[in-house]
Amino acid sequence: MNVQAPFFQTGATVAYGGPESRSPLSFRWYDKDRIVRGKRMEDHLRFAVCYWHSLCWPGGDPFGGETFLRPWQHGDDAMAMARAKADVAFELFRLLDVPFFTFHDVDAAPEGATLKESVANLNAIADLFEQKMASAKVRLLWGTANLFSHRRYMAGAATNPDPDVFTYAAGQVRAALEVTHRLGGQNYVLWGGREGYETLLNTDMKRELDQLGRFVSLVVEHKHKIGFKGPLLIEPKPKEPTKHQYDFDVATCYGFLRRYDLLDDVKLNIEQNHAILAGHSFQHEIMLAQALGVFGSLDINRGDDLLGWDTDQFAMNVPELVLAFHEILKGGGFTTGGLNFDAKIRRQSIDPDDLLHAHVGSMDACARALIAADEMLEAGALTAPLAQRYAGWDGEEGRAILAGRRSLAALADRAVEGGLDPQPRSGRQEYLESVVNRYV
Amino acid sequence: MNVQAPFFQTGATVAYGGPESRSPLSFRWYDKDRIVRGKRMEDHLRFAVCYWHSLCWPGGDPFGGETFLRPWQHGDDAMAMARAKADVAFELFRLLDVPFFTFHDVDAAPEGATLKESVANLNAIADLFEQKMASAKVRLLWGTANLFSHRRYMAGAATNPDPDVFTYAAGQVRAALEVTHRLGGQNYVLWGGREGYETLLNTDMKRELDQLGRFVSLVVEHKHKIGFKGPLLIEPKPKEPTKHQYDFDVATCYGFLRRYDLLDDVKLNIEQNHAILAGHSFQHEIMLAQALGVFGSLDINRGDDLLGWDTDQFAMNVPELVLAFHEILKGGGFTTGGLNFDAKIRRQSIDPDDLLHAHVGSMDACARALIAADEMLEAGALTAPLAQRYAGWDGEEGRAILAGRRSLAALADRAVEGGLDPQPRSGRQEYLESVVNRYV
């Protein structure tokens, strides 16, 4: 291992330079102290850098190996490498001036020969994180445990046909949850990467759903026991690595949480790329989660609409982000959640500074979108026509129907005998699309 | 209108001819009285011909008009045309010897100038149906109302921004439900063809979900009021005609039914083509519906895996049907449900007999699949390996975990302190696929 210090060419924290700034490593829109709807921009966006993509992923894909050759990933002493990685990580957090980070247990600390050793490694790195966080701005948005990479989890963790694997997973999660608690994490995430199936020929879906319900319930109980105040977050994803994942999308997760009576303690961590893999827009998933009361946090990234796998690209698509932020702001913004960069630079982006360009570009795109969304809300650009469109339901008859004060027969009588002949009104889609374009 | 009698070239009811039969209008596998798992094949499969595709669709698509030129669709007297259509319909039912049919209100009877007139038309045709059914074998699997074709429903029926449209829909549904009841229908279907949105820019999803919940609740109340014993069925479909439909898939519908407390009265009508549009296999949707206790009935058809719209082809794909029937039989088969041919002949299949070939071919494919599924179940081809795979969860510790008698901490202690190191076991997918091939 030869970790040259410094890893990045620049040592200067990226700063706001204004819209006309020509420096690629300055923000044009992200002005952290700018007040939007009564809150600092930084407190709205709550950016988090993720450990796995930015510090751990070597640049491989199913058809090729490592491209990045990160110095901290080549060596014999796993714990020394983990410490070197932490140094670079905190340098990255500082350069980007982000308020949060996130990690899986195995991102931070190497797995040991036994689970006991793995837990010890994790706690040792957590000590290091605590030290570093004492003098850094960065806080922990959430922690999580990786229950999908090791071969023991190849057929799932909680949904594994072997209860011993469930038990092993419990061991990992307790440790990760407690470390998250110790580090002041604001949420705890459970991503069911392999909680699904490869083929129905060998799968008992009913059993597996019950196992998953039980597992999440156990974590909820433990969270209360140790006094962890943040919500648990499950993360909708339809497929990949498995053919089908039980946490398919927001609607599916909602049904699951209701079925196992988990709505009080568990919210959702929604990702753009997962949304489109499930056939939904990002805006759809956010709006639905708010409607169902399960909106928690976001993995901010972008998928390629023409590819069928999780590309996890950095979000640069301002018009789409505007609509996402419009919903978020309309719903009151984040509480414990934030914007976690579950995004990876392309495997050809092999220069250290590519990591900076990617984060800076995406933070700026988000900031640009936040400003536009705020302006749209202020002007009632979409909200005013919306209220007008549904005005009938706020009238007396509309409210009576929704309140259950009309029977089917009563309504039918009014329609049939009353000669009702409602006329459609324009949906004005193109007009509204033009309106949005005015703000982007 | 010039309805030549007879419409079909043959007047002979299609009969079982055995696997070696060379006649294209005989069944090779569908032997209605053959006993499978203690029940007649006809009572297992419960085939229904649908009115809309087979009697009403003129062969048009978004880029071209009518191709079929059905005689009963060209004329000035709408009610006379409807009666002529009914004649051909019952002839078709007789030729195919099917036990059931299904229809929308507007398939059977023309819309009038007012809703009152439409209801009167429907009741007049229902009288005709009653007469015909008195001397025919065919019964009504389910009825339904078309709440999506008329321009008044362009922005939804129950989810329309205008409560008057909701009310109008109530008028149609009451009539259709009561006619279904009168004709002895075994279920009543609510397909939310436009209960969704075209753009989120003009959509309040929370309001619309609440409207939809209210509407279905009203129908449930009315069903009890009039003594209709069959279940209501909602039908998952992810999109088309709308960009997004609220009844996206089985999991989504389950969450909806739970949210609005409708699980006791409403089940699902699952369709293969809708399943794949949602990113699921047919087998998945059936297995999940059974796991969640919402399995009701099937729209049997087939989509094209390479096309992104609802092609509604006749199901001819035996290997896939085998897996579907394996789940159905494993779950005990249909109660009030059946196999409704929500399938349309291609628009180039313009000969009257193409209607017969399509139904006969698909009935045979289903029968072939039923037999194979039964053989697989008898042999435990898939069920035995499945039981073995999950055996651990039937052991003492597995049951204790699922019953809530283990805390996360207790499990974690066992994993960490006990040095647990569970070893993965082969999922044997290729072996199981080969096994299935032995039965097809």
Place this chain on the structure above:
Amino acid sequence: MNVQAPFFQTGATVAYGGPESRSPLSFRWYDKDRIVRGKRMEDHLRFAVCYWHSLCWPGGDPFGGETFLRPWQHGDDAMAMARAKADVAFELFRLLDVPFFTFHDVDAAPEGATLKESVANLNAIADLFEQKMASAKVRLLWGTANLFSHRRYMAGAATNPDPDVFTYAAGQVRAALEVTHRLGGQNYVLWGGREGYETLLNTDMKRELDQLGRFVSLVVEHKHKIGFKGPLLIEPKPKEPTKHQYDFDVATCYGFLRRYDLLDDVKLNIEQNHAILAGHSFQHEIMLAQALGVFGSLDINRGDDLLGWDTDQFAMNVPELVLAFHEILKGGGFTTGGLNFDAKIRRQSIDPDDLLHAHVGSMDACARALIAADEMLEAGALTAPLAQRYAGWDGEEGRAILAGRRSLAALADRAVEGGLDPQPRSGRQEYLESVVNRYV
């Protein structure tokens, strides 16, 4: 028929109002006389209104009927209706101040009882168009014949298994081509809407490709014979209405044109929605067509990335349009081609002015994109890094390789014996994405 004059609420031509304009019926970016790269914006963009979507489509979809209720589509006298439609069409062209329009034969004039009558109808309406064009600004970008809507074409026109259908199509195309020529059309389009197949079970692809090659060759010969100077344009589309269309995408069309030796006379008319249905970005198809020398014209619209059919929405997506225009400008812009609005307002957009809002919004989005693309080219934002990236191929060895002056053995020797060990360089994708965001 009751065509109230005027159809649109406004009688004023839409004008440029500047970026801060608040009027929804003014252009904020489209300033037709603004000079971009030495040419008026109007001469760059060459907008055309299409007859079929904007004047003929009644708002139906596969699950519902007419929503628009256009007055000129309800009546008994087909030719009178066609004339009324032309009045509204030319009013629309005037209001939008577009330089071009486009039409199919059957959009403009009704089909007669015989082909002879159809041709006569077309010529009569062409007379009317000539009159109107004499005093209007609008010119004809291209004409075409509809060879896909009538049931005679259900199995294709040129690729029909019946040579009489091929012959009938020849009759239609001759008339449409000659009318296009008479009206000064700058191109002639052949869209093979049903030149493909529904099932391979009844298809001889080799025969059909040869038939199609022959048909296009015949049109080429006739074009020369009558002195029509513009190119023929074929239009890539992968599917819909057919399961597979022979003009799948740009690459497929190129191979077809080469196979039948048509490259000199035929270019491509590329559409965004068709591109994404084929799995390509719009930018990809444009760049590829330019690389292969077959770039002709564009159908400007937008598909929904999450839907699998041709939604033909108005293009409002500025960031994507910027990349398209960047390629177009880089390649020198249009010659005979232009931007044809092959886009339809949503079926819920039932107000006459929705037609205006849609066109104005999309024209503005294109103008905004043109300006940004021009700025990017001026700054070399993408072109400078590109040149640098491939600089090696402009060196001596690179040129020698491409010129065929190096054998495989010679290169291999240099690699093996020379100990060649080329090092990868960053692809800088995220940086470039950020750069593009600066211009949008």
Place this chain on the structure above:
Amino acid sequence: MNVQAPFFQTGATVAYGGPESRSPLSFRWYDKDRIVRGKRMEDHLRFAVCYWHSLCWPGGDPFGGETFLRPWQHGDDAMAMARAKADVAFELFRLLDVPFFTFHDVDAAPEGATLKESVANLNAIADLFEQKMASAKVRLLWGTANLFSHRRYMAGAATNPDPDVFTYAAGQVRAALEVTHRLGGQNYVLWGGREGYETLLNTDMKRELDQLGRFVSLVVEHKHKIGFKGPLLIEPKPKEPTKHQYDFDVATCYGFLRRYDLLDDVKLNIEQNHAILAGHSFQHEIMLAQALGVFGSLDINRGDDLLGWDTDQFAMNVPELVLAFHEILKGGGFTTGGLNFDAKIRRQSIDPDDLLHAHVGSMDACARALIAADEMLEAGALTAPLAQRYAGWDGEEGRAILAGRRSLAALADRAVEGGLDPQPRSGRQEYLESVVNRYV
């Protein structure tokens, strides 16, 4: 490294046991000496085991690591591991009794510190292969070079922006081609795994296509120079690992081969999973390749229709295979090509015998399909209706049109003046689907 001998539990070559055989490791349909259309079944199917999936892939995916723990992949002496792998490989070939195998350079022999060392390693393993082949039945279907896994190829090999990478690739290909020649390989494959792009922002498509054309031309020249008689095969794939691959599908490859004048020496290696990723059926790609004269060989596998990436599953889908073999037989069968199992067992299939079950099951499915396809051809089940459908084109007028003896004007005159009114005939799709079901 601890390669226990034997790796597989069985030492007995898998034999034909007949349709009723209950042994999972016997063939029910694959009877290698059975004569079908005058040729032994083995000579029809020409099965090849591939080295990479079956011997080299460790079971990893983008979300998890190795699951298989093959003994020959854990050790320090790379060449010793390669030899141990070869032992298991030839044992697998013997057990399956396959006539062919295939490999990439890096599958067989480890990369060295320099290209020179890599080439030496390859030649040493080729020596070992020669020895083993002397006493084995197995022959080499084709060899190839891996130009996509190493980071030097991250931006392509022939299409790399750096000509030195092109040159390095030339070094690898010369060695692999010469080894293939030495071992009696019947074809040589060039798969352009990274010959495409990740983003158009940094891509000059025209340059890259020219580079690729040059590269293939160089290999053609070298093939002739060394006297290699077999064809080169390029392999259509639309995407993955890259966003877009230049060898998108059969039609695209055809256009490429024509553009660079390579049709005489290069054919296509078509894969089912690649076909569906491009939006085509396997049958389509085969039929098209035959129509265009570029049919070469097949990678036999199966993708998951609901997943957007290359799952490379073993082909078990008999009905689809029947249609593929129907085309292959109709076209005269393979010449130098064959059926290469470019298929990998699922990562949960961790038992050694899973490798056997997968191959045996798929070989049997292919054999079953070959028999059915032959029966269909013998009966003219599809070919007779096909000939009838296009009979008009074999008539005098049809032939005159195709031969260029009719002008557009002449045809148009006949249509217009002759009052032509061709009537459509049924496409009979459902009938034909039923017919196919009789043979499966």
